[in-house]
Amino acid sequence: MSLESNDRSIAAFTMVAHAIVHWFELAIPILLVVWIGAFDVSVGVIGLVVAIGYAPFGLGALPAGVLADRYGPKRLVLCCLAGMSLAFVSLAFATSIYAVALSLLIWGIVASVYHPAGLALISTGVEDRGTVFAYHGIAGNVGIALGPFAAATLLLVFEWRLVAVALAVPGIVATLYGLYARFDPTAALDDDVDDAARSLSAREFLANSRSLFASAFVLVFVIVTFVGLYYRGVLTYLPEILHGLPAMDGVEPPGGLEELSLGDYFYVWLLVAGMAGQYVAGKLTARVSVARGIAVVFVVLAALALAFVPVSSTGLVPILLFCGVLGFSLFAIEPFYQEAVAVYTPPGSRGLSYGYTYLGMFGLGAASISVGGFLLEGTSLGVFFGSLAALALVGAAVARRLVAKPAPTASAETDVAGGDDD
Template sequence: MALNANDRSIAGFTMAGHALVHWFETSIPILLVVWLAEFDVSLLVLGLVLAPSYGLFGFGALPAGVLVDRFGAKRLVLLCLAGMSGAFLLIAGAGYLESIYAIAVGLLLWGLAASVYHPAGLALISTGVEDRGTVFAWHGMAGNAGIALGPFAAATLLIVLEWQHVAAILAAPGALAVLYGLSADFEATAAVEDDADAGPDEALSLPELVANTKVLFASTFALVFAIVTFEGLYYRGMLTYLPEILHGLPAMDALALSEGLRGIEPADYIYVGLLVVGMAGQYVGGKLTDRLPPARGMAAIFAVLAVLAVAFVPVTGMGLAAIVALCGVFGFFLFAIQPFYQNAVAVYTPADTRGLSYGYTYFGEFGLGAASIALGGFVLDVSLGWFFAMIATFALVGLALSTALDAGLDRFADSDPTPSATDD
């Protein structure tokens, strides 16, 4: 079924936003390498500068979700795009000031602005789009494109330009997206027009926030939140440490590059390839949300992810071809699960708290999920096998929770637990 005009407009707007959030997010570590040499500071200091911005990216999603329900998703997405671009311009200016503190301020502003996107963009899709599964699929693919293109663009530009100029150029697509968004015309609540309370609230008091939170966590959403948190622990732990793990494998010697390509690691190409394959996973997962209940889809993919985590240790000794194949399969399923939990939030929450719901969702995904970075670093120092055992455990817990949801706990939901597309 072809998307209607409103669905297409929302899809274009949110795809641009999703791609750019991850475009900025993944270009920062490339700049970090330059800053380490530029400012004569330790990696610890730069880590302390960077960590709060990524923390805000996750933990800021909750207050951002509250603001979405009050002011509307489109307005918040536009502020997000403008804020991220402005932050990178500030970072560029910090280079001329030769101030690491100004960079820290710019990074904090980026994290604050970026935290708005996921609750706002996903709330907009969930309330405005009729063919939700297809748009979730394209939306996820756009995010993966940003994840892959951000570091590629930053690294390529740094070959010929100073990092200050690179930061300013990276800000340009965000500014263009703001102009595009201002001209975009769509109905933000077209998919829930029968719900009189679906639009932004005129006012949101603290008691109302507490009351809405209690309603959400007294419903099936509490189980969905737990599922998303364990998915976040798996996701962040694997994507944080997989590049380092790949770099250390003897099989990577088969991809040794010439000395003229300094700074380019063969393992990085496998990692970027994994992210590109993830685009296919996003698309297939999104299309399947029209055919499978979200709990059943999540349970199946968690089972696959658990097996893949366990398989990593023996496969690393099987040679380059086996490693590349495993990474490709892993990238597909890691991102295929995302449309299912995004759809689960839309299915199990009322429309008038959708922004708050996605705020909690990404609080769990990127905020609580970041705990696996600390846990992973500690466990990886002990044993590679124990690290993948920990990652597999996260998937098994997600499988158990998803199975429980599919087995009947959805009877407490306020909405029909079957995917919306089945009602068309």
């Protein structure tokens, strides 16, 4: 990557951390299957236990954003890496499902720190934000793919407690690497804005929140929430939907892995295609208006949702191509909305801004999990994907409104960063 030295250092640090966050996140569902037998609990109970871990992952993003502005993003990211690793090590000592729930709760709380802190670091320390956002997203997808793969592979050989400890090792290594990483976290800011950013405190939370939501950021927040609704709905249920397609019947998976279906491989292909989408979109953020880029991707996602049912009845090759295009488009929107936060918010409240962003993405966006399950159980695939298309079209309409909104001026940035003294 042709980046300045400081950009390269921040990129490497955040890429490693982002991969580790999703490494842990996607390893949990693999362990879930083992815990059902190990603690003799029902699927409903284990689902509640896992939800206890995942809920603070989104809900904790807002207070994490406040802490990132107050104490600095690098310190928060290091605490996140260390905390997640220790939470997984603690799973090895769990003697009941309640202890597992406690470990996952701790994991969710500390994991919620990463996105607002890591993205705030990129937005204030990196000159070539679009490129780094792209590489950052690709690293997250690497973690998404490798976490469950590593967990499943290790479970073939080792007892689950040892696997939990083994999964923590990369997190510990990443923490040690982060301790020695050197970079300027505010290199992309002017000195006067930097001083204002340093002055932000948790006490000014309400004043800064009012200022943010009185600006174009309110549109960015709505956009990200609709991204989350579409994203969670697709990624939660697509594996099960792919398993049930008639085109998948009678096709044996390669390598004798009878416990996996062909749909699992198609799903992995979707995630791999997402890496390309993030890279291309990250490059385009420097050339295309982020609001227009978001609107275009939303329209594409709406069209893809409407196309799923017809495509699913045409054969394996069209479904494979569809999954590639869907993965590319679904993850292409990420660099655009991350850049939109950087464009439409002041640096002094950047951590708070990304806190709200991921509250919308992972917190409010998770509502589509329960609603999507109801639609799939009580209606049809057509209704489910039609609802996703409607969400994407609403997101596109909001993005069109954002096109006309100017970015904050330097004076406005300083005013918001310094808070409301009245």
